[in-house]
Amino acid sequence: MVKLTEGRGKELFRKYGIPVPNGVTVASAEEAEAVVRSAKVPLPCVVKAQVLVGGRGKGGAVRFASTPEEARAAAAAILGSEFQGEKVREVLLEEKVAIARELYVSFALDRTARLPMLMASAKGGVEIESVDDAQIDRQLIDPFPGLVAYERRRAAKALGLSGPLAADLDRLLAGLYRLFDREDAELVEINPLAVVGEKLLALDAKVSIEDDASFRHPEYATIRDDRTPLEEIAREKEIAFVQLDGNIGVIANGAGLTMATLDVLKEFGGAPGVFLDLGGTDDPKKVSEAFLLMAKAKPRAVFLNIFGGVTKCDTVASGLVAAMGTVPASERFPLVARIRGNNEAEGIAILRAAGITSVPDLRASAQAVVAAAKGTA
Amino acid sequence: MTVLVDADTRVVVQGITGHQGTGHARAMREFGTKVVAGVTPGKGGSAVEGVPVFDTVRDAVERTGANASCLFVPAPFAKDALLEAVDAGIALCVLVTEHIPFHDMLVMYHYARAHGSRIIGPNCPGIASPGKAKVGIIPNVVFRPGRVGVISRSGTLTYEIVNGIKEHGLGQSTCIGLGGDPIVGTSFVDALPWFESDPETDLMVVVGEIGGTAEEDAAEYIARHFTKPVVAYIAGRSAPPGKRMGHAGAIISRGKGTAATKIAALEKAGAKVARFPYEVPEIVAELAAKAARR
Helix, strand or coil: CEEECHHHHHHHHHHCCCCCCCEEEECCHHHHHHHHHCCCCCCCEEEEECCCCCCCCCCCCEEEECCHHHHHHHHHHHCCCEECCEECCCEEEEECCCCCEEEEEEEEEECCCCEEEEEEECCCCCCHHHCCHHHEEEEECCCCCCCCHHHHHHHHHHCCCCHHHHHHHHHHHHHHHHHHHHCCEEEEEEEEEEEECCEEEECCCEEEECHHHHHHCHHHCCCCCCCCHHHHHHHHCCCEEEECCCCEEEEECCHHHHHHHHHHHHHCCCCEEEEEECCCCCCHHHHHHHHHHHHHCCCCEEEEEEEECCCCHHHHHHHHHHHHCCCCHHHCCCEEEEEEECCHHHHHHHHHHCCCCECCCHHHHHHHHHHHHHCCC | CCCCCCCCCEEEEECCCCHHHHHHHHHHHHHCCEEEEEECCCCCCCEECCEEEECCHHHHHHHHCCCEEEECCCHHHHHHHHHHHHHCCCCEEEECCCCCCHHHHHHHHHHHHHCCCEEECCCCCEEEECCCEEEECCCHHHCCEEEEEEEECCCHHHHHHHHHHHHCCCCEEEEEECCCCCCCCCCHHHHHHHHHCCCCCCEEEEEEECCCCHHHHHHHHHHHHCCCCEEEEEECCCCCCCCCCCCCCCCCECCECCHHHHHHHHHHCCCEEECCCCHHHHHHHHHHHHHHHC
């Protein structure tokens, strides 16, 4: 999932005709002062850190400025600082507006109904989770006609809007649904959606784009997100790789089996540190790459738990053995292997020739790797 | 009577000329499945290991009587291929393909439903009924005919557990891998009624994982309507919130979809919940032995 910063989200909003305050994203205090001086951003203005974590208001990540000098100072104070571990690389400068009311609207997926859901609430400006269920209007949207006019009218009523504001909402929701659909978004959320005079303005933008749609949205591929550098390399190699807090590396195939392996390790006192899901592959080279990536994460011990289906046991074994040969002695780690399923006998033979024994029992193999990580094996 | 597939199941493999398509078409035949046709646009008139290849699904249906499809079509083209199968009147579509955008799945699911077709998947290992037919990619070696029904959101974890059932001297009636994506054509709640009315199933295994509320929905259904014993396992108890655990659907967000809520719901519904995958066949064997003594 690619989460967009507020600034990028608002660029998309503009493209889809959703009204946002006048604003500019900058990466330095000098630029901040310049955009205010050139009146691209009217004063007084808001200076907001472009980070993906929530609760920016309370953390000092949102400041106000009435002069170009103040804008510069505010940007200087925010840029380079960290909010909940996330470093600020950009700030958004935006005109300050007089808010009459704060509303909430979003489109997301309802997995049970297998339909998009429009949520609207007159209680905007706070986390939607904290709003009473009765104060959130929910409508399931059929993708075939898409969002239709009566659904937009119902949302306007739920938000208590009439006249020109209802007409504004009608256009805004039509644009927001188009964005959700065409950009392959998982979530589009405006909170708060502000009533400013006789107009609606999206004061915040929360947009996340689905990874699986990247084949038709190459433009999102370059956007940084919350992956670690190793996770980023793994992504390029199409390996599911997640870094956790422990010291045992887990290489498995399939999400369910990988998660189950972590559960078993934890039961026996192990602390999983990296989770690497080979997925379905029959390319020994990909297995080698995955293994070398695992070595970079410097685990104390590695547990290879494979149930061969698409990914055959002999493919994994030969990829593993090939990679082992290239890991420098100083970076080697104890390995416990358990390979079952398709071509199990062939895989076991390849491992045995390289001096590795496959432990078929999941309990026994998990206990062995936990002991190895603790240095007691 | 059987669940979804039987001796009359006639499979067309969409994407049969690809590496995966060819290999799995062979494995399905070795399982005993009638693989009657393949489809790859532009390669009509050829054959793959004796299976005739057609340009369109409609041709395949008209010439071979295919009534089920197994799709190995890459994600960018999966929607088109699935809609083609539905339009050709294919009743059962097993969508093996992973990484299909959910906006495409929204359209595929509702289109198939409106036209009376059933989708299993996407990103799933498919369905198998030992001694009858297999549509999908579950390794043949894990099966043995028997009376345990299995439904699961996982792939390899399903193999692991099905294999464990075999190693405990039992067998399976039908096993369905539903897939781990946010939108699936068939959920636990869709599949459970088939097993409830299947005279060949005595006992049910439900394998879930973190994310979403499919297991909670299943628990509600089990409590109200399901009369056979249920053994369940939920993967991902130790998964941290906010980290996507491989499957697009497997993420704990905003405190929802945790293993704890799923386990509690299933236990309340009367299911025996295993803590680890290897406990599932152990509990199944115990229940089967108890039933045999009665």
